[in-house]
Amino acid sequence: MKVTPWEVEGIVDYSKLIEEFGMEKFEDLLDEIEKPMRLMRRGIIFGHRDYWRIVEAMKESKEFAVMSGFMPSGLPHFGHKMTMDEIVWHNQKGGKAFVAIADMEAHGVRGLSWKKCFEIGMEYVKAIIALGLNENSVIYFQSANEHVKNLAFELAAEVNWSELKAIYGFESETPLTKIYIPAIQAADILFPQLKEFGGPKPTVVPVGADQDPHIRLTRDLAARASIFSFEEIEGGLRIRSRKGSEFLRELESLNFEKKFYEGHVDVFGEKKRIEEEVRKIELEIGGFAFIPPSSTYHKFITGLTGGKMSSSKPESYISLLDKPEEAEKKVMNALTGGRATAEEQRRLGGEPERCAVFELYNYHLIEEDKELEEIRESCKSGKLLCGKCKKYAASLVVEFLRDLQERMREAESRLDEYEIIFPKHVGNI
Ligand code: TRP
Numbered sequence: 001m002k003v004t005p006w007e008v009e010g011i012v013d014y015s016k017l018i019e020e021f022g023m024e025k026f027e028d029l030l031d032e033i034e035k036p037m038r039l040m041r042r043g044i045i046f047g048h049r050d051y052w053r054i055v056e057a058m059k060e061s062k063e064f065a066v067m068s069g070f071m072p073s074g075l076p077h078f079g080h081k082m083t084m085d086e087i088v089w090h091n092q093k094g095g096k097a098f099v100a101i102a103d104m105e106a107h108g109v110r111g112l113s114w115k116k117c118f119e120i121g122m123e124y125v126k127a128i129i130a131l132g133l134n135e136n137s138v139i140y141f142q143s144a145n146e147h148v149k150n151l152a153f154e155l156a157a158e159v160n161w162s163e164l165k166a167i168y169g170f171e172s173e174t175p176l177t178k179i180y181i182p183a184i185q186a187a188d189i190l191f192p193q194l195k196e197f198g199g200p201k202p203t204v205v206p207v208g209a210d211q212d213p214h215i216r217l218t219r220d221l222a223a224r225a226s227i228f229s230f231e232e233i234e235g236g237l238r239i240r241s242r243k244g245s246e247f248l249r250e251l252e253s254l255n256f257e258k259k260f261y262e263g264h265v266d267v268f269g270e271k272k273r274i275e276e277e278v279r280k281i282e283l284e285i286g287g288f289a290f291i292p293p294s295s296t297y298h299k300f301i302t303g304l305t306g307g308k309m310s311s312s313k314p315e316s317y318i319s320l321l322d323k324p325e326e327a328e329k330k331v332m333n334a335l336t337g338g339r340a341t342a343e344e345q346r347r348l349g350g351e352p353e354r355c356a357v358f359e360l361y362n363y364h365l366i367e368e369d370k371e372l373e374e375i376r377e378s379c380k381s382g383k384l385l386c387g388k389c390k391k392y393a394a395s396l397v398v399e400f401l402r403d404l405q406e407r408m409r410e411a412e413s414r415l416d417e418y419e420i421i422f423p424k425h426v427g428n429i
């Protein structure tokens, strides 16, 4: 298997991925979450980094953010809907949402014209609004967000070529725009923590597993770009300064027991409170004081025709803009986990775990766990046959798309209720 931000190949083994990338298992946190969303309950969100920060913020009703981005290189489909649903769910749990339309990435890496990036980008904007994003959210095109572009420049100072080569496999032939994209994406993820947006806060980034290299790099950059670093010691924290030891003097005002050394300060007391106070000081003296972002990872969605969902194969996915009748046909033609003949299926039962239609139910179409289990059981026992089952799935898809597309049209007239950063001029090339 090959999983990178630029390429996903082969059959993905998620437990292996957790190990290789060093993610944490999501199921270990599941019990801590009040009313977890569908994708969490069903193990579709399988991994995370530091999600405990978000769990804590939700429990204590503290400020947190949710941020993710969409590359407008193809129309939004059910794969993107997963991320959108995750953003909206965190929104409903009290998180402030930041949504990037990655037009710089689509233009710089995929070569799409700015005009196309804008047109397709708008479909993502309407889709996430139609899916329930709340008005108090920030939606932006990367190319129009000066905060992101300035921060990217700043973060780029903290990473060098050999590191980029090791993480992304860049070569001497790689265009500079592509090399620069990780800095832009890191800035996407960190700008919700800028002073202008309320300062440092836990931020969760829901993404597909292929985006983890960006997350790892961003977590490192968050630390490198900030002044103070923290290390646990007996009874407190050891604080160092990455930007010169003169900054340590600023910690004199801390209201905790502390000991000053040549290159660090040991502070004693409740660790979380010390960290909060130090970040406040850092902000006052002009540092970023970033909190390393948290992330969740969802599984890839399989194509309806088996194999990968690919924007170059329209029959392999349902776009959120498909005509309901077209989508219906795609579902009826989907590869199932059924047997060669009806007789065989009655005798042996179907295989829902290998069925693209069941995956649609599981990821998207059926909210109630009980109903999902009933379908699974009647499939496995041979009571339910694929023809009838596909008809039901198709009817749910049709119903969903009619409703969503209606709400997307309505979203178009409500754009001004949101804080959206649009590009001012859109060139043709
Ligand atoms: N690179 C992501 C993709 O290809 C899109 C993206 C841009 C993104 N900025 C982001 C994802 C910030 C998460 C966070 O899909």
Ligand code: SF4
Residues within 6 Å of the ligand: 336, 337, 338, 350, 351, 352, 355, 356, 357, 358, 379, 380, 384, 385, 386, 387, 389, 390
């Ligand atoms: Fe898939 Fe439904 Fe057929 Fe089972 S009955 S294999 S879930 S289409």
